[in-house]
Amino acid sequence: MDFRAMDLNALNSKDFLYLDPPYLLGCASYNENGGWSVGDELDLLRFLERTSYKGIRFALSNVLEHKGAGHDLLLEWCKAQKWHIHPLKHSYANSSYQAKHKTPSQEVLVTNYVL
Template identity: 40%
Template sequence: MRLASKLLREVRVLSLDFFCLLNFIKKDDFVYLDPPYIPYSKTSNFTSYNKYGFDFSMHERLLRFCDKIDKKGAKFLLSNSNTTSSLELYKNYNIIFVDSKRLINANPIGRGNIREILVKNF
């Protein structure tokens, strides 16, 4: 516990528009991004985590944010869905495919294994 406490002393947890974080990011920082995923289908499009939603234009904005993180010399890791749109959007970065489980779904048939992506600039 003491080690965890020591390591977390320099960690900042913030809740604000992600572009505002650019003021805090510096060279050699590590940024993890877990946005609402690009929907796999028209029926799996829940993106209403706030009153503004998170549509594809926000994902394009997030890509520009990643570009700025990269230009600052910081590292980022972003998780998202394995869709054609995601792969095209982040094609200039390293993409890793990971298998995951979906345990939450109103329809039990929609639960189970799914492939997602991790996007990174390192």
């Protein structure tokens, strides 16, 4: 479901949210032609901030680097909120055989708690 449709008042500190949104740096059918924008990303980060403020734990899948571009917005937001960035040590280099750009992406799991 779209995170914007969630009622945070229905959750408490015993709940856990896992979010796997479209990646702002990626290019797939969900974000072509403005399908996932900087505005959507900011909405998501503000939602996570409210979630964290309510004491609800979350984990967010995302990328900090993709095809040579850095996700500075996410990185700076995580630093400001003191969220934890956990690099994922998996390679998906062969998963998209049609991709011409073979620079590895840096996938991460962002949490508002210590693993």
